[in-house]
Amino acid sequence: MVNSSILGLSENQIENPIHIVSEEDLNKIGTLSLGESLDGLLGIASSDYGSAVGQPVIRGLSGPRVKVLENGLVVRDVSGIGSDHQNDVELSNVQQIEVVRGPMSLLYSNGALGGIVNVVDNSIATKDLSEQKINLGVEHNSVNDGKVHNINFSDNIQDINLSLSYAHSNFNNFEIPAEAVIHEEGDDDEEKDHMPNSDSKSSAYKAGFSVVEDWGYFGLSFKNIENLYGIPFHGDHDDEDVDEDEHEEERIFSATDSDTINLKGSYLVSGDLLNQIDYFYSNTDYSLIEGHIGGEDDGKKTTFTNDAKEYGTILDISSDDSLTQKFVIRSMDEDTAILGDEAFMNSVQSEETSIGYYLAKQFSSVHLDFGVRRDEVNRKSLIGSTAYDKDLDLTSYVMGLCYELNAMTDFNISIGSVERAPSSVEMFMNGKHAAINRFEKGNPNLQSEEAQNIDLSLNFDNDGVYGSVNFYQNDIDNYIYLKDSSNTISGTIVANYLQKDAELEGYEIQFGTKMDFYNGSLDLSIGRDQVEGTFANGENIPRILPARVIYSLSYEEDSLSVDLGLTNVKPQNDIGAGETATAGYEMLDLSIGQSFAVEGVENFRVILFANNLLDEIARNHSSIVKNELPLPGKNIGLKLAIQL
Numbered sequence: 001m002v003n004s005s006i007l008g009l010s011e012n013q014i015e016n017p018i019h020i021v022s023e024e025d026l027n028k029i030g031t032l033s034l035g036e037s038l039d040g041l042l043g044i045a046s047s048d049y050g051s052a053v054g055q056p057v058i059r060g061l062s063g064p065r066v067k068v069l070e071n072g073l074v075v076r077d078v079s080g081i082g083s084d085h086q087n088d089v090e091l092s093n094v095q096q097i098e099v100v101r102g103p104m105s106l107l108y109s110n111g112a113l114g115g116i117v118n119v120v121d122n123s124i125a126t127k128d129l130s131e132q133k134i135n136l137g138v139e140h141n142s143v144n145d146g147k148v149h150n151i152n153f154s155d156n157i158q159d160i161n162l163s164l165s166y167a168h169s170n171f172n173n174f175e176i177p178a179e180a181v182i183h184e185e186g187d188d189d190e191e192k193d194h195m196p197n198s199d200s201k202s203s204a205y206k207a208g209f210s211v212v213e214d215w216g217y218f219g220l221s222f223k224n225i226e227n228l229y230g231i232p233f234h235g236d237h238d239d240e241d242v243d244e245d246e247h248e249e250e251r252i253f254s255a256t257d258s259d260t261i262n263l264k265g266s267y268l269v270s271g272d273l274l275n276q277i278d279y280f281y282s283n284t285d286y287s288l289i290e291g292h293i294g295g296e297d298d299g300k301k302t303t304f305t306n307d308a309k310e311y312g313t314i315l316d317i318s319s320d321d322s323l324t325q326k327f328v329i330r331s332m333d334e335d336t337a338i339l340g341d342e343a344f345m346n347s348v349q350s351e352e353t354s355i356g357y358y359l360a361k362q363f364s365s366v367h368l369d370f371g372v373r374r375d376e377v378n379r380k381s382l383i384g385s386t387a388y389d390k391d392l393d394l395t396s397y398v399m400g401l402c403y404e405l406n407a408m409t410d411f412n413i414s415i416g417s418v419e420r421a422p423s424s425v426e427m428f429m430n431g432k433h434a435a436i437n438r439f440e441k442g443n444p445n446l447q448s449e450e451a452q453n454i455d456l457s458l459n460f461d462n463d464g465v466y467g468s469v470n471f472y473q474n475d476i477d478n479y480i481y482l483k484d485s486s487n488t489i490s491g492t493i494v495a496n497y498l499q500k501d502a503e504l505e506g507y508e509i510q511f512g513t514k515m516d517f518y519n520g521s522l523d524l525s526i527g528r529d530q531v532e533g534t535f536a537n538g539e540n541i542p543r544i545l546p547a548r549v550i551y552s553l554s555y556e557e558d559s560l561s562v563d564l565g566l567t568n569v570k571p572q573n574d575i576g577a578g579e580t581a582t583a584g585y586e587m588l589d590l591s592i593g594q595s596f597a598v599e600g601v602e603n604f605r606v607i608l609f610a611n612n613l614l615d616e617i618a619r620n621h622s623s624i625v626k627n628e629l630p631l632p633g634k635n636i637g638l639k640l641a642i643q644l
Contacts, residue, residue: 019044019099026091028563028591030141030609030637031148031169034068034087034117037097040567040589042508042529043470044099045545047622049084049435050629051144051174052200052229056087057622058099059472060504060531060544061114064423065449069118073262074109076284076308076334081345081425083624084231084435085288085304088258090204090223092137092150092167094121101455102414103371103398107314107328107356110375110394111420113451113476122154123208124219124264125161129154134644143611143635144199146171161219163208173198173230180617180630195629197230197251216266216276227256231290231435233628250295258286276316284308290342302340309333312354324360328373336424344431344440348381348424369400369414377421381428381444388444390427394419398453408462414455422446426480426497436624438495440482446499450477467511474504479535481542484578502541506531512552520557526550532574542576543622546584559595559605564588572621582621588613603643611635 019041026037035046035054046054047062058066068075068087077088091097101115109116122129132155139148150167173194181192203226210219231252263281288304312330319325330353337347356373375394382388398416405411422443429442457470479502487494512525527550533541549568555561571584590610598604612618615634619626 018101021097021099023095026094026097027605027639027641028561028593028607028609029589030611030635030639031092031139031146034089034091034097034119037091038099038117040550040565040587041099042510042527042550043506043531045622046620047083047543047624048620048629048631049623049625050195050198050230050232051171051632052198052227053084053086055079055083056099056117057545058101058114058117059474059506060533060541061474062622064111064426065113065420067109067112067116069108069116070260071120071124071262071264072108072118073264073280073282073310074332075119076260076282076306076310077256077258077286078288078304078306078336080423081304081336081338082433082435084254086227086229086254086256088225088256088260088286089119090167090202090206090225091119092148092204093135093152093165093206094119096120102400103369103416104358104360106371106373106396106398106418107326107358110352110354110373110377110396111418113418113420113449113453113474121163121165121206123163123165123206123221123223124217124262125154125163125208125210125212126217126219126266128159128212129156129161131155136642136644137639139637139639141171141635141637143632144171144174146637159211161210161212163206163221165204165206167202167204169200169202171200174632175634176630177615177617177633180633182627195232195632197253198232198629200227200229202227214268216268218265219263221262221264223258223260223262225256225258227254229254233435233625250297251293252290253293254288254290256286256288258284260284260286273317274315275318278314278316279312281311282309297341300341302338302342305335305337305339307335322362324358326358328354328356328358330354330356342432342434344433345425345429345442346382348379348428350380350424351378352376365404367402367404369402370398372397375419375421379421379424379427381424383428383430383442383444388428390444392421392448394421394448400455409458409460412455412457412459414453416453418451418453420449420451422448422480422497429497432489432492437492438482438484439489439492441494441496443497446480446497447478449479451475452477464514465511466513468508470508472506476502476504479541501536502533503536504531504533504541504544517555518557520555520560523552523554525552527552540574540576542579543624544572544574544576546570546572546582546621561591561593563591565590569618580627582619582626583617585616585618586614587611587616587618601642601644603641605641607639607641609637609639611637 033054035056038044039046045057048054079085098118135152137150148169152165154163206223208221261283267277286306290302292300310332315327332352334350354375359370361368377392396418400414403411429440452475455472459468478499508529510527530547533544547570551566553564567587572582593607595605618631
């Protein structure tokens with residue numbers, strides 16, 4: 001049974017909307033971005049910028065409204081500065097990925113109106129490892145002639161839990177279906193069978209150790225990730241004064257380098273009031289260099305940096321098994337800078353201090369969850385020569401109730417109010433952002449967003465027949481969005497960060513059945529999700545996800561597994577100002593895994609996977625460059641997973 005690492009509960013014990021994607025499920029698919037790895041889960045999608053970048057979208061909310069964590073600590077990268085920037089995570093050696101909403105999530109991050117995505121590995125083991133594990137992986141993808149290899153080692157040596165991992169990937173430009181690129185009117189470009197400058201390379205190292213004793217545990221981990229990937233679209237390419245031949249010779253790329261040190265521990269207290277003290281410290285040194293090779297901009301370079309420190313503690317004052325109470329105190333210092341030829345924002349210094357409280361209580365057939373959090377946020381920067389020093393105070397709370405109607409059915413309701421401070425970009429951006437071909441202007445006087453949310457869900461599981469029905473409504477005061485104006489600067493449209501009250505509402509419905517079939521078990525399900533987003537004046541929020549119907553078939557027999565999924569993505573015609581409609585498509589994916597007995601090997605598994613088997617022209621409506629960057633075409637992949 002899969003457990004949530006931050007909630008400490010099994011998946012069927014959690015009252016709030018959540019997905020837990022296991023290591024086994026991740027191994028069934030090829031190497032993908034974080035967003036694409038979760039795309040297809042009900043309520044979850046990806047906002048892509050080519051295959052190298054895919055940021056998660058939860059119920060229509062993305063960017064700074066969705067917080068990405070690694071082992072419960074916020075990932076400090078520059079993905080919030082641009083849609084062409086990756087989430088700084090490596091997925092080759094993870095135990096699971098958790099998507100969490102509700103009261104408990106308030107202990108781990110502020111401003112997560114959409115929810116949190118927590119990537120979990122065992123680099124800092126909280127329990128002694130019982131055996132040595134060595135895992136090897138090799139993978140090949142046809143759509144981009146992609147190659148991946150990784151190795152992971154873990155063992156308990158002299159009472160020290162040790163974890164080491166290395167992963168390397170190399171993907172060339174990916175193939176696209178015929179006529180997949182939408183050209184501007186009058187554009188005579190030849191049709192492409194691949195997406196130029198969509199290649200990527202990645203190397204990731206991670207090492208960790210921990211000591212586990214009767215008093216608790218103490219651990220330390222170090223992670224280094226280096227990525228190099230092409231930027232397949234750049235706003236400067238729309239400049240009519242620049243010869244097309246110069247664009248063909250130009251390569252625009254991003255190169256990232258990050259070092260992250262995490263310290264985590266727990267101390268068990270034999271006291272009447274305090275039971276346990278969890279503590280943590282994280283130090284991130286992140287940089288992204290965007291450079292130009294060839295063309296008239298040859299040699300241009302822009303550097304994005306993020307230096308961040310976060311530390312805090314969680315105090316467990318639970319009185320018994322039926323009552324859980326925790327306090328959290330967190331502090332974060334972050335310096336974000338953009339330097340170089342295309343810098344569009346001055347350096348921003350951010351400080352955050354938080355205190356939170358969580359309570360869970362079991363009353364016979366009713367389970368209560370409650371979380372409250374207070375945040376004090378300070379941001380300092382310049383716009384032109386004007387200095388700004390802004391303080392923002394936030395208060396958030398969420399309460400959830402679970403009613404066990406009978407042994408097979410439960411009903412859940414969650415209500416809350418979550419506040420989010422404007423991000424550094426939303427406040428202080430002031431320059432041309434070529435990745436979206438806009439001159440963006442922030443507003444240092446933006447107010448905090450406040451989301452009033454209600455979730456209703458009904459879940460049942462009876463004799464192999466299961467289902468869930470979720471309805472939600474999210475009223476967001478002072479919703480922050482980017483809107484094009486009628487003004488231009490040097491021929492580039494000026495886009496301003498504005499605020500307007502908004503409402504998002506939607507549902508997720510799934511029904512399925514499990515049955516014995518031949519010599520194994522068969523699981524069939526159908527699900528549908530839909531979200532609608534409008535401003536108070538009735539206008540549509542830009543880039544809201546279209547409705548989807550998801551069909552799934554899974555068969556398991558001894559060492560064989562077969563998974564077939566079909567996602568029917570509906571057209572999106574409810575568009576915001578300046579948007580274009582997006583056609584629907586059907587995405588058919590297949591995975592077949594078989595384990596073989598090999599002498600001297602614990603497990604030798606061969607996985608054949610296929611993505612977009614129908615070679616559909618597909619584009620994510622949530623992507624700001626959906627017309628220029630369609631999703632990859634048909635991909636056939638082979639993966640070998642070896643456990644020694």
